[in-house]
Amino acid sequence: MHYKFNESKLMEIIFFSQHSDSVNLPNGNGNITESINRSNTDPIKQINNPVVPCEDAYQDSEITEQSQPAPQERNTKPVRTQRKLKTELADDFTITESMQLWYSAQGFTLDAQAATCQWADAMKARDCKYLDWVAAWRNGMRNANKWAAERTSKQISTTQRMGASDGKYGPPEDYR
Incomplete structure (x- = not known):
């Protein structure tokens, strides 16, 4: 307009x-x-x-000069909220009961203790730092079991391609 x-x-x-x-x-x-x-x-x-x-009209309005907030002083800094800091994996990291229950509910095939030890070594070797180590552990367990399933499926498919069946070594049955 x-x-x-x-x-x-x-x-x-x-x-x-x-x-x-x-x-x-x-x-x-x-x-x-x-x-x-x-x-x-x-x-x-x-x-x-x-x-x-x-x-x-300005006098009738709720906004008046008296109700305006006072300007901030120039030397004041805005207040920051305290952020949680990333930390290294503790040497005494162990699986708690709630973590074990979560692991069991997922239906994973790997042993939880063995997978956790391997995961903890990898985290220390890489000098990883996280805010929430339990969440990092859950992610590590998902990946470990996914990779184990992929390795198993690759081994089966390779064995089938080579023609071995039931531990019998020799030419495939349909070989002439």
């Missing part, structure tokens, strides 16, 4: 003529809402103390 205003009317409102000692102030719709008497017609004094037509 674009608005046009009548400059001469605006100037009459701000710097009313010296012949008149009152000013009719319009509201936002252009209707005359109030009349203000002024005895001082000096334009310089009017600039320093202008009549603001919407002054009453």
Whole structure:
């Protein structure tokens, strides 16, 4: 939206003529809402103390100068919340009862203790640091069991391709 205003009317409102000692102030719709008497017609004094037509609307509003928050001092820094720091794996890291229950519920095939020892060695070797070591352990157990399943499926498919069956060594049955 674009608005046009009548400059001469605006100037009459701000710097009313010296012949008149009152000013009719319009509201936002252009209707005359109030009349203000002024005895001082000096334009310089009017600039320093202008009549603001919407002054009453600001007084009715909940926002006033008194309710405005005080500006912050320049030397104050914003308050940061304390973040949890990443740590190294503790030497005494062990599987708790709740971790063991989680592991059992997943239906994994690997031994939990053996997989945990291997995972812990890998974490120490890489100097890994985490916020939540239990979550890292769960992720490690998922990966260890996934990789074990992949290795098992590769071994079976390789054995089948070579033609060995039931531990019998020799040419495949359909070999001529």
